[in-house]
Amino acid sequence: MRTTITKDIAAFPNFTNQLLSWANQFREVVLLDSNAYHQKYSSYDVVVAVDAFTSLQTDCTNAFQDLQQYQSQTKDWLFGYLSYDLKNDIEDLHSDNFDGLAFPDLFFFQPKKLFLIKGNQVEIQYLRMCDDEIESDFEEILSTTFIAHHPSSITINQRISKESYLLKVSKMLEHIQRGDIYEANFCMEFYAENTKIDPLEMYHKLNAISEAPFAVYFKNAAHYLLSASPERYLRKEGLKVISQPIKGTAKRSFDLGQDEHFKSDLAQNEKERSENIMIVDLVRNDLSHTATKGSVQVEELCEVYTFKQVHQMISTIVSEVENTTSPVEIIRTTFPMGSMTGAPKISAMQIIEALEETKRGLYSGAVGYFTPSGDFDFNVVIRSILYNAKKEYLSFSVGSAITALAMPENEYEECLLKAKAMFEVLR
Numbered sequence: 205m206r207t208t209i210t211k212d213i214a215a216f217p218n219f220t221n222q223l224l225s226w227a228n229q230f231r232e233v234v235l236l237d238s239n240a241y242h243q244k245y246s247s248y249d250v251v252v253a254v255d256a257f258t259s260l261q262t263d264c265t266n267a268f269q270d271l272q273q274y275q276s277q278t279k280d281w282l283f284g285y286l287s288y289d290l291k292n293d294i295e296d297l298h299s300d301n302f303d304g305l306a307f308p309d310l311f312f313f314q315p316k317k318l319f320l321i322k323g324n325q326v327e328i329q330y331l332r333m334c335d336d337e338i339e340s341d342f343e344e345i346l347s348t349t350f351i352a353h354h355p356s357s358i359t360i361n362q363r364i365s366k367e368s369y370l371l372k373v374s375k376m377l378e379h380i381q382r383g384d385i386y387e388a389n390f391c392m393e394f395y396a397e398n399t400k401i402d403p404l405e406m407y408h409k410l411n412a413i414s415e416a417p418f419a420v421y422f423k424n425a426a427h428y429l430l431s432a433s434p435e436r437y438l439r440k441e442g443l444k445v446i447s448q449p450i451k452g453t454a455k456r457s458f459d460l461g462q463d464e465h466f467k468s469d470l471a472q473n474e475k476e477r478s479e480n481i482m483i484v485d486l487v488r489n490d491l492s493h494t495a496t497k498g499s500v501q502v503e504e505l506c507e508v509y510t511f512k513q514v515h516q517m518i519s520t521i522v523s524e525v526e527n528t529t530s531p532v533e534i535i536r537t538t539f540p541m542g543s544m545t546g547a548p549k550i551s552a553m554q555i556i557e558a559l560e561e562t563k564r565g566l567y568s569g570a571v572g573y574f575t576p577s578g579d580f581d582f583n584v585v586i587r588s589i590l591y592n593a594k595k596e597y598l599s600f601s602v603g604s605a606i607t608a609l610a611m612p613e614n615e616y617e618e619c620l621l622k623a624k625a626m627f628e629v630l631r
Contacts, residue, residue: 205280206318207335211342214324220250221408223319223326224421225350226341228404230254232313233423234283236572236583241417241511244520245439245446247581250321251573253283256313257331260284261424264292264299264309271310272532275574281329282574284312285422285429286582288540288564295550302363303563304395304597305590307427312574317341350408358401358598358630363393363561366616372559373612379555380608387482388546388555390615391603393562394623396630399598403428403591409629410589415512418583420571426595429566431588432625434511435518437541437570438534439581445491445523445534449483449543450584451605452476452506452517455621467515471508475609480506480517482607486542486549487521493537495523513587513625531578541584544568546605566590567601589626600626 213219220237227233236251260274267290275282287309289299316334320327330338364372369392379385407421407430414432422429436448454470457463470476484502491500504520525534546552567590572582590599602622604615 205332206329207332207338208327208329209338211326211328212324213321213326216346219326219345220321221350222345222348223252225404226345226348227252227254228423231423231425232256232259232315233421234571234573235421237411237419238417239411239415239419241415243417245436245441248320248322252319253281253315253317253573255316257316257333259311259313261308261311264290267293267310268532268536271312272530274312275532275578276530278314280314280576281318282312282314283572284310285566285569285571285585286310286535286539287566287569288544290569291540291553294536294539295553297550297553297557299557299563301557301561301563303565304397304595305565305592305599306595307565307590307592311424350404358396358399360394360396360627360630363395369616370612373606373610373615376555376559376606377608377610380606385546385548385552385555387479387605387607388552389544389568389603389605390556391560391564391568391601392619393599393601394626396598398596400596401591401598403430403593406430406589406629410625413512413628414587414625416587420583420588422571426593428591428593429571429585429588430591431571431583431585433583433586433588434509434516435543435584435586437572437582437584438538440531440534440579442579443524443527445495445525447487447491447521447538447541448518449480449487449541450516450518451480451483451543452508453604453618453621454515456510456512456514467508467510470515470517471506475607476517477506478609479605479607480519482547483542484519484521486547487538490538490542491521491523494525494529494534496526499524514621531574531580535580535582539570540568541570544584544586544603562599562601564601567599568603587622587625589629
């Protein structure tokens, strides 16, 4: 079905940037970049997929059923996203808040052209209908240069004022005190209207200041995602399933001693650890729906990882599945990810919907891929800029976990810390 060749790219240090600039001519583009961040679970340094041969685009109604049929029939590489609002396909829920972006709820495509980079080699896989273009495309990529346009500053608006945010978090705390929930992720949107940007330029700037392990450049016609996500949602390797939720954030410092102090404080912070452990319990329960008996294990609990912008507390939960278990069913029974919802999950999502003012859409959803064998890897869409070029609407959202120990003012400051990279890029 595919023709595969391997090329040495050791002599081309800017190959990834050249490849993305070349890829941007196509209607459908996905770049997934690990930014050479050391990870226990990883297949490639960079993956680029372009030009849909087939695709699936739908709203939330029967979305997982449609995706399962598409994935099982295609049995090829598929790239795309799951929006947060697919929750409405899983549970009796609704998304009635304002939506300035108007992205489809689900989109996947089977790429004609695929590039898998590991170290100094790129594996090129083309569908046989276009494999005669491999050599000419490779030469074209090597001759491509990226030209920065240095766009002007963008005026960013805040959907929820600070005063309103503090009031809403207080209402969420009332729900916790009543026992309706014991944790929920509350988010707010920043946006710009009537705005023209160069998405590729914005992605390069965002990636340069973040260098996140699950970075994404995504394009589907006029819909763009520019992501500096540090978080994996779910990965399947053979019969093993891996989830790595993030809960717990601390700022960085240029002073090495102070930076180490911030990291140590995060590791010992009672509130941050309780947030993380609550979500670990939720993920263990989610994975148990498809896991073989006794296979759900916590490999890492509340480990602190360092990124360019922040320190983060991450846990790793794994399980084993039967070889007859559908990959899409593993995703459906764990979606949306616990780190972006709360616990109990359904109650948390209902309260989130009532208090937030923006439809989340792709934010706090997932982007990734399926392999021909049914393995997959998906990130969590956070620390991301979303853009509808046709509507000239730009959006990014940030959030934090609210627990009984939360102080509204501190949660607001955590949101601004998470928004820092996006503000730097846009201003």
